[in-house]
Amino acid sequence: MISFQIRRNGLFWIILAQLIILLTHFSRLPFSLIFFCLFCVGVRTAIYYDKIDYPKTLIKFLCITLGLILTIQEYHSIIGVEPGGTLLIISNFLKLIEMKQKRDIYITIILGYFTILSGFLFSQTISTALLMIIATVIMTAALIGVNQSNSRFQPFFAIRYAGIIVLQSAPLMLLLFIFFPRIPPLWNISLDETRAQTGFSDSISPGDVSNLSQSSALAFRVKFDSPIPDQSKLYWRGLVLSSFDGRSWRRLSYSIDKRRGNEPSQYWENQILQSDSEINYTVTLQPMNKKWLFTLMMPSITQNNLIFRSDFTTITEQPIRKLFQYQLTSNLNFYSSGQLTSQQAEIETRLPQWSNQKSIEFARQLYQKSNNTADYIDKILNHFTTEQFYYTLKPPFLGKNSVDDFLFTSKKGFCEHYASSFAFLMRAVNIPARVVVGYQGGEINPLGDYVVVHQYDAHAWNEVWIENRGWVRFDPTAAISPTRIEKGIEQAVSNEDSFLENDYLSLSRYKSNNLINSIRLYLDSANYLWNQWVVNYNTQKQLDFFKNWFKGFTRETIILLLGIFISCTTLLLSYFFILKLKPKSVDPLTRDYLHFCKQLNKKGLHRLEIDTPQTFANKIILKHPELTDRINYLTYLYNETQYGNKKNNDDKIKQAMKRIIKKIHKQS
């Protein structure tokens, strides 16, 4: 047995595929591990060029230990998805070094496929998918390269063939993807996809929302069943903050009166909903590792796994750690005939003692001058517009008495400053008020007819309790900067160039460029469809898909159709397999000779079935006596080779035939 030599045909592609896989994990891995992997590639290349020998057991052991140490140093563990995925990559590259026999190659390739799969645990974007497809093609090329014949080095043939096989298998893959039943997880695995995700925490201090507004990250996408409402009506409520400590607003730590998706509730019955302004929409929320969802006021019906709270926010039972989709019905027009309980009223007017005294004083004076609550609110909003207040993404830092500082000193702030002080001024005169945070507006993507809400759409506003109307929304920001509400943040701060100041790579930053903007919209639309139909393809989607396609079919018809489809495919395939082959009987020499006869036939020299080469030769000579020598020579060679003992005259015979044909051709 000849010792097996790993050919560059296979090796080249294996290394290339490994590097591409490494690229997909690049952002996740620490630099030390990336260098470690590249080092392995270097060692393998050196082995190939005979610069060094295969590593000994001790060195292999040291390499494995080093890989383990680097992993533990980074993740402080070797158990879990992240360190596990990293170890898989390391083992893949270590295997590269010690790959010696055919078996090792297959193991390396199979490890490689696993590594490709593990990449999807961390990212399922279009770009990851594309890189993974490329890696798969190259891996397959490596398989082909390993199995190609020794004699030739044809790397590009291998990759082309691999591409063909991968493309040919795509339709089958699609069928399986669509029709294979989606099964719930076999055992529970918690998987955290929310590394460094931006989003709201459950409290807000001055500066929090403006920080969030620096991010162009996606928050969620919304698809409306009806026409998309005005941008100024899109207040996506996330959290209701009712507890103020002088600087920060917090959510109440206890929750009152929960109800599940469709259960009726005492509290809700006081809400009078206008059914003609009902809108239905579907939200696809990016994971933020939080329980709260974003809804338009007043959410009424939803799936059963969601919980409505008495402050009209909606939450999930578990923090959302992966792309999450929910459907809601909201009523934009509503009012409440109910009353606040005294306990609720107390909570919603509570203020910390001994802080922001100046503001309390200011509020009381203003309230005395007002006729009623509505007048008071008007006066405050007026105060914001008439005094020199600025709307800015770069508010100055505020001290302990943040409301005092803002109202009387800096007068520059972002929405949370206005919302916070507005609520404070309400509570100062015992009007129940609270701060609501969430997102405002959103960008309509005309390609997909859906709304995209980014982190920079983050917003804070207020709700004030008004008798017989219930909680009414007031947005002081709208008074300072109406542009913010009507056109969005970018227009509102356009004069100070602070929109996405540090986010150079974000395409949103270059909205003013038409080309970039349309590219951005296309990309987002593609991402939306991708998330909708690929990443989020689950049991529900599968059922919807069947319902849409097989509308009005009974179970029997579906089974019948499926049966017909399967048998047709099988028949087509078996036709290819059973295809009868006419044997190509003749040996190369005879075939050449018959070809020669055919060519002469065109020149009017017919060879009958019974003619031997000699008799046919005589016929030719009769017509072309000048070729006697050549034809005799050919016939002699042919007879000797075919029936005599001469061998390997095929080339000579071919040449002789060619010359005769040429001569005859020239004459005619």
Place this chain on the structure above:
Amino acid sequence: MIFTNFLNSWLNKRIPIARQVTLDYKKIFVFPTKYGFLYSLMLALMLIGSINYAKSLGYALTFWLASIILLGIIHTYKNLLGLTIQPGKQMAVFADQEITLNLNIIKHFENNRHDSIIFKYGQSARQLSLINQTSQQIQLRLPAQKRGRFQPERILIETYYPLGLIRAWSWIKLDIQILIYPAPLKNDVLKYEIVQQNNETSRGQLMTKGGDEYYGIRDYQNGDNLRHVAWKNYAKSQKLSTKLFVNHASPSRDIHWQNFHDNNIESLLSKMTYWVIELSKQGKEFSLTLPDNSHLKQGSGTSHETSCLEALANY
């Protein structure tokens, strides 16, 4: 044993012996290799992973890889499909020589690439790639066989190309008869006997026409021509001797089995073979008489040699 017999009879029915074989669906078998099974195990684990982590792209990759191995079945099958194997010209060999089996391989589908196809017979293996050519000849070396007609067993044709995960193979039996001549065994039986035979049967011819080369002397026997008596020798030793001559031009000889006085038929034939080759090499005319007294007429040249060797091989 029973299984092997059953397998053989099944194979004989499915792929019967033929002048030439074209590989089609009936003759090609397909099965995963051990790496194919390893790959399938990988697919199963991947599916479990995708289900558990509920990763859509995990499902997609798993299904894609599964489709690739399924497609691999067709591609591996296609790598053998339509190959016609026919025997090339078979050269007869001597019994102690290894046999060269010439096979012509012709492809049916001109555009098909056939790569890394292995032809195996016992320990002997050859790899074939038919990429741009439409046909090619390969030579399988088989171990030496006994004298007689040799019909090769089934030839294994297999391929793992392109993915190495699937093996496609066929066992074909070609109707090939290879003649195995007896191995020549050197001896000097005829060195002397041939001349004596000539002396006895055609002495006159030898005296008048031939006698162009002095061969040696032997004791005088009654009836020997006095003109051939070695008189000089007689003067020295007072004993009558007869001079012997060999005619190299065209004396006719018979390689007769009785002259070899050998009871072992194989070694007898081997010895006769030696002389057939030897005399042909010297360009002499000879005839051949086999132990069953069948007689090949006198002749010379390669074709005569071949027919003599064939007769010896077929005996």
